[in-house]
Amino acid sequence: MQYETVIGLETHAELLTETKLFCGCLNRFGAPPNTLVCPVCLGLPGVLPVMNKKGFEMALKATLALHCRVNQFTTFDRKNYYYPDLPKNYQISQNYLNLGVDGYLEIKYDGQEKRIRVHNVHLEEEAGKLIHTEEPGADYSLVDFNRAGVPLLEIVTYPDMRSLEEAEAYMNTLRNVLLYTEVSDCKMQEGSLRFEASISLRPTGQEKLGNRVEIKNLNSMKAVLKALEYETGRQRESLEGGGVVAMETRLWDELRERTERMRTKEEAHDYRYFPEPDLAPVVIKDQWLEELSATLPELPLARRNRFVTELGLSDYDAGVLAEDKAVADYFERCVSHYESPKVVCNWVTNDVLRELKERRLEIKDFPVGPEMLVELIKLVETGAVSMPVARGVFVEMVDTKKKAPQLVQERGLLQISDSAELEGIIQAILTENPNALTDYKKGKKTAFTFLVGQIMRKTKGKANPQMVNELLKQKLEAS
């Protein structure tokens, strides 16, 4: 029997606020343990939360970017459970009147666009972090509360994904949306972006959903995909063997590459949600929504499509550029100074991205700004330098932060486009390589390439390649 995979994803993204959600402590990754804490985020007796307006606004921005219906009267609830990293043993979250409901994220996979529906978006506080000591035989763990109280956005989809590829496209697109709206830095290695998946299988064509398994402990997108792949196999085997998939929560074991039962449905937590009495409901006025909507950037998929339709890029190139907002902004600034988007695209997707990757730079720190790159591109266009030379110049620009014309001047790299000078060089090469001339006459085409190579070597690549081609051909035919 054929089975269809049904996937839903829950995403947690830490918001990029200056301070925590309910107190004035800094929201920073990597500080020494328990240095970014105060009575409020430690849950001391008698403390009260005060909403960070900026954090709330960021959550609202993401909610709008995900096309949710905003609950303009939104409330907070307490989610009660005991865990040593949770200072109050309840988490201030939202359950009854979530910030946003019924939105969607548009993904593009295999040339097809698809809407993944978002069930809800809500704002909550982050927990601290347990540190398990490596001391042998230790009977304790340590807790770092620096992270406790950091604003956390949770985005829950409907079970709308039908393949691993769609899940992957969703995760990438969502990450881009959060980066585009500048609400999260989405660093999975620092835990500021995390996923939990739910997956079920059903016979193809059947409408009723199969029993769902939730998977936790997924520390990277790769882990999500591996875990989903493993679960697909495990559930299919179970179903094919006539078994039933148990509704349960499973943990992904990164080392053994398999999932293991964490708790069954019967053992599920009863979180005893109830309205948080310490926070007043937030009333979101129309004007606030309108102002925020106006600040929303063009989202990645729309930008990608615009790059294709308006700038004539391939869908692939457009996707590469649009993936990172800063890169796409860089590209567009170049295009505003230079009329051929395709040429700029080649430079950005090949040379710029390569240097960024090799040097582990972010584009905001890249020494070659859009105006500098365009200057270089124009030198190629006017024939002042050849493409191979320009590529070398580009690398030197990154190294030295110098502008292209200056480097070309300093290094004497101007392209030789003077026909008399080129003819002289060609003559000299022919004299030095009589055998090549003979070979060419015998019809060996490789001799031509060899000679061009020699000319380029002699001129250190500065010879205008088109002119070399023409002049050499004339010379060979004539001799």
Place this chain on the structure above:
Amino acid sequence: MKVTELIYLTGYQLKEKLLSRGLTAQEVVEGLFAHLDEVEPIVRAYLLLDREGAMRKAREMDARLKKGEGLGLLGGIPIAVKDNMCTSGLKTTCASRILENFIPPYDAHVVERLKEADAIIIGKTNLDEFAMGSSTENSAFKLTRNPWDPKRIPGGSSGGSAAAVSAGTALMALGSDTGGSVRQPAALCGVTGLKPTYGRVSRYGLVAFGSSLDQIGPITRDVRDAALLLQVIAGRDLKDSTSSDIPVPDYLKEIEKPVKGLRLGLPREYFMEGLNEEVRRAVEEAVKVYKKLGMAIHEISLPHTPYAVAVYYIIATAEASSNLARYDGVRYGYRAANTQNIIEMYSRSRVEGFGREVKRRIMLGTYALSSGYYEAYYLKASKVRNLIGQDFSSAFESVDFILCPTSPTPAFKLGERLANPLEMYLSDVYTIPANLAGIPAISIPCGFTRENLPIGLQLMARPFEEAGLLQVARAYERETEWHLRRPEL
């Protein structure tokens, strides 16, 4: 001036004496502690005394007076603070083993305000553990006794604060009121107790019991002192999102206005069975006083009153079950020794750290919030709570203030109701509705029983109408002398 006169002044009077240099703050504090050393072994109102801190502050006050400088609103007045409000550097125990050695690193907002107003903080007073109780018998550390009859309870949960003000071991005190915990002990100890509107006083630093009900209020010797203390603690605090930014009026000025023509409502549901006859008569006499003062008296109905206690014990316990979850032995407070794993550490620390009543309420509240019961209990209770609020808002369309008893009975004997929690819960039947509705209410002395036990009169007002409430209470006080009686110890 003799110590015995001194310690029974009101705060307002004492401050005037200090300012006119009739006595020094050090004399006051020394006199107070001398009296306290005599009567505290009987009354046992305090869990902690800060003699040194009090003397230091007194010296500072005297130095300033000597230089001719002014004092803050509470300048030189010895004040007691209920031990569920955080005091930086001073133990704050909530009368619980679980916080027996907890020293907060910060001051509650009200404590900050007291300090800014130059109050002299004497110490921290006893209470029912985590403010859960009506007799102060649920304290893990000591039994406080009623200064009018040491065989009886002082009321609760702010029993220590009320007993201290009554016994002359503090001139004023702060209490907290979740279901009557300021008003009921004030009534039973013969002093004045005000529960302000929910949101009038910041709760920051008040150890939470029922967060949507808790409110800090003054316990004083007369209405003028209540106004003075409220003046200091009321107002918006950015650290408490539920505190209101409605402007705080000049209470001391407002309270002297005449009450003629104001309308007073008597809710018939508050005068039915269960009400002690002597209490009923004292309250009816008080009504006559108001009639004489020219107030219009109306009988009114608050039809949802019979549900108030049930609603309260669902909402307050539900919130408490969550508020008290943080006492787990992980970061501070009591941790059980020799436990094998985290679950055992949690459970043993809480089993050993909390007392019976607290555990009972945590279990009730947990149950009320549990999946499958939430709608039937918590949600239903929230709806009835709204109806109770509506009772009051419609009543306040036809009357300006509501008058009723504070407590159905005078102070009962120690141990009398311990075996029966339900009976104990009914002590708060008249005070709970004001908490559910969030409205201000005050208890003032209105008489004594044949056994010489104080009786309290309760007045309630529209939200943020503390000025009017104090004004009406003050009008009664000017006509009577019940508030001037002192217990013989």
